[in-house]
Amino acid sequence: MKQSIFSILTLLLFSQLNMIDKPSAVSGTLYSDEGSVSIQMENGKISGIDRLEGSDSEEKLFIAPGLIDIQINGYMGVDFSGPDLTVEGVKKATRALWKAGVTSYFPTIITSDVDRLKKNFAILAQAKKDPEIGKSIPGFHLEGPYISPVAGFRGAHLEKYIKAPDWKEFSEIQAAAEGGIRLITVAPELEGAIPFIKKCVASGMIVSLGHHNGTAAEITAAVDAGARMATHLGNGCANMINRHHNPIWPQLADDRITPSIIADGFHLTKEEVRSFYKAKGPDNTILVSDALDLAGLPPGMYERGERMLELTPNVVKLPKENVLAGAASPINLCVGVVMDYTQCSLGDAIQMASTNPAEMMSLDDLGNISVGSRADLIVFSMNNNKMIIKETYVAGELVYSQP
Ligand SMILES: [Zn+2]
Numbered sequence: 001m002k003q004s005i006f007s008i009l010t011l012l013l014f015s016q017l018n019m020i021d022k023p024s025a026v027s028g029t030l031y032s033d034e035g036s037v038s039i040q041m042e043n044g045k046i047s048g049i050d051r052l053e054g055s056d057s058e059e060k061l062f063i064a065p066g067l068i069d070i071q072i073n074g075y076m077g078v079d080f081s082g083p084d085l086t087v088e089g090v091k092k093a094t095r096a097l098w099k100a101g102v103t104s105y106f107p108t109i110i111t112s113d114v115d116r117l118k119k120n121f122a123i124l125a126q127a128k129k130d131p132e133i134g135k136s137i138p139g140f141h142l143e144g145p146y147i148s149p150v151a152g153f154r155g156a157h158l159e160k161y162i163k164a165p166d167w168k169e170f171s172e173i174q175a176a177a178e179g180g181i182r183l184i185t186v187a188p189e190l191e192g193a194i195p196f197i198k199k200c201v202a203s204g205m206i207v208s209l210g211h212h213n214g215t216a217a218e219i220t221a222a223v224d225a226g227a228r229m230a231t232h233l234g235n236g237c238a239n240m241i242n243r244h245h246n247p248i249w250p251q252l253a254d255d256r257i258t259p260s261i262i263a264d265g266f267h268l269t270k271e272e273v274r275s276f277y278k279a280k281g282p283d284n285t286i287l288v289s290d291a292l293d294l295a296g297l298p299p300g301m302y303e304r305g306e307r308m309l310e311l312t313p314n315v316v317k318l319p320k321e322n323v324l325a326g327a328a329s330p331i332n333l334c335v336g337v338v339m340d341y342t343q344c345s346l347g348d349a350i351q352m353a354s355t356n357p358a359e360m361m362s363l364d365d366l367g368n369i370s371v372g373s374r375a376d377l378i379v380f381s382m383n384n385n386k387m388i389i390k391e392t393y394v395a396g397e398l399v400y401s402q403p
Contacts, residue, residue, distance in 0.1 A: 023047060024396065028379055030369070031064035032347040039063060041375035044395035049371060059381055061390060064350045065367050066103025066376035068357040069331045070183060070286065071141055071232065071260060073108050074293025079304065080107040082293065085120050090127035094136050096296060098400040100330035101389040103376040104136050104358075104366055106183055108290075111144030111157040114169060121177035128180055135374075135395050138363055139182030142173070143231065146196070147187045147211035152238025154211055156318055156325040158306070165196035174203075181205065182361055185231040187212030188222035201226030206360060208260070209251065211236040216250040223256050229360065232290055233259035233276055234268050235324065252279045258360060260286040263338040264329040266315040273341040282348035286356045287334045292316045292326035336385035346382065 023042040030037045040048035074080050076096040078089040090107065097105060107124050109117060121140060128137045144157050146165040154162060165186060174181050183206045186193060197207045209222055210231025230251040237247060251257050252275075259280060263273050267290070277285060289295070294302055294311045301319075302309050309325055310317045316325045335349045358367025365374045375396035381388045392400035 026063060026377060026379060026391070026393070027052065028061040028063040031062050031350050032369075037063065039369065039375075039377065041377075041393065041396035044375060044397075045365075046369060046371055046373050046375050046377075049369065061379050061381055062346065063369070064346075064378055064380070065354045065358075065369055065373075066378050066392065066394065067101045067331050067335070067350075067353045068361075068363070068367060069097075069102050069105040069289050069291075069353075070357045070361065071108050071143070071288035071290050072097075072102075072105050072331075073110060073291060073326055074295075075291060075330070076296040077293055079293035080120060080124065081109045081112050081116070082120075082305065083116070085123050087123060087127045087130060090124065090137075091130065091133050093293075094127075094133040095399075097136070097330065098392045098394070099389060101332045101378040101380060101387065101392055102136075102330065103378070103392060103394050104138050104363065106139050106141040106361075107137065108141040108143055111147065111154075111161045113161055114145075114173065117142070117145075117173050118176035121173060121181065125176070125178040125180050128178075138366075139361065140177055140180045141183040141185070142181050143185040143210065146170075146190060146193070147185065147236075148189070148213050150213060150238070151321075152240075152323075153187075153213045153236060155236045155323060157211060164191045165193050167196055167199050170196075170200075183208060183229075185210040186222075186227075188214040188218045188227065193218075194221050194225050197222055197225040197227050209247075209257070212247055213238070214247050214250075215245065219247065219250040219254065219257075223254055228256065228258060229286070230257050230259040232262050232267070232288065234272050235262060235290075252276065255284070258284045258286060258356070260288040261338075262290045262327055263287055263334040263341065264289070264315070264327045265333075265337045267324060267327060270341045273338060277338070277342045277344065282344060282351050283356070285352050286360060287331055287338060287349075287353040288357075289329060289331040289334060290327045291330055292328065294326075295328045295330060332380075332387040332389060335387050336382075340385045 025040045027038040036052040038050045075093040078093040149162040207227040208229035208231045355367040377393040379391040
């Protein structure tokens with residue numbers, strides 16, 4: 001009896017060790033050059049990349065670094081800005097995002113009452129430490145409340161909570177987030193915005209300009225102060241703008257600005273996506289979903305916070321104001337749309353949806369496939385520019401496999 005218990009314990013210990021050290025591998029077509037490869041994973045990292053002879057498999061399966069979405073408001077009914085957010089809800093959203101090939105994301109909280117901001121960032125900070133999902137949450141994005149209060153530019157943000165930048169107040173929000181806010185969207189024309197941007201940059205954050213009506217001079221001053229991005233360029237902007245003097249041209253013209261774009265097929269026209277891409281190129285463009293929590297739910301009218309939202313099959317609208325409230329598509333769909341619109345390669349599209357956001361956010365071991373990088377990988381097929389995710393790995397662990 002004693003002996004059998006001992007052997008069971010030995011077996012358990014052995015299988016545990018085995019789990020930690022067992023190398024695994026995934027084979028397929030490398031996204032960047034379409035060569036056949038086998039990628040070995042060990043202890044959560046990529047431990048080897050072998051080139052293979054061409055494979056004869058019928059369906060071409062690509063391997064790419066996992067997608068990284070730095071602007072996502074919620075998913076599968078879980079609203080990161082909502083009153084009911086829980087760690088369990090963040091887990092649900094994360095697991096659903098793995099199915100869409102997203103291995104890392106920045107939960108985004110939008111303009112809200114400051115108490116709500118603190119409460120929800122504290123919940124996100126807990127989720128970031130969770131052993132199951134924490135690896136997929138490298139940081140958070142705060143969009144607002146320091147943005148333009150003007151209709152059109154403020155988009156779907158609630159006017160009553162919009163205000164001028166306040167470093168003391170922000171520091172309290174950041175403390176509630178346990179320092180996890182790595183990206184902030186700010187309007188450069190607000191009183192005090194430039195010193196605020198300098199403080200954000202000095203504290204190690206990335207500042208993105210968004211929901212603003214800044215002049216060319218104000219945008220330049222913000223970039224001089226260290227702002228590096230433009231949030232969902234072409235959205236968060238009034239429908240009627242001056243053809244010469246508007247916030248879009250200066251952000252396109254300044255090579256120091258990397259815009260994020262919502263290439264979901266609805267937030268920007270094909271011509272806008274093509275023009276932005278031609279101006280910035282695959283090295284300086286970032287794809288984001290800007291998905292709302294309604295993404296993944298059936299179309300219809302939904303009550304959210306203090307308003308009604310309309311979910312169409314493709315996009316979320318504020319019916320009363322007739323403005324877009326957010327997207328309903330995960331970022332893997334945007335990869336296909338940007339390829340369709342710009343005719344860029346799969347490699348370029350993955351660069352914009354994984355490599356570039358990783359580099360912008362200093363996630364050095366993510367967004368690429370090289371020995372020593374974290375084994376965040378996706379295996380997928382492409383069908384008429386639609387990405388169909390087959391497997392998702394986070395730190396070498398299979399977290400999703402298509403049934
Ligand atoms: Zn926005």
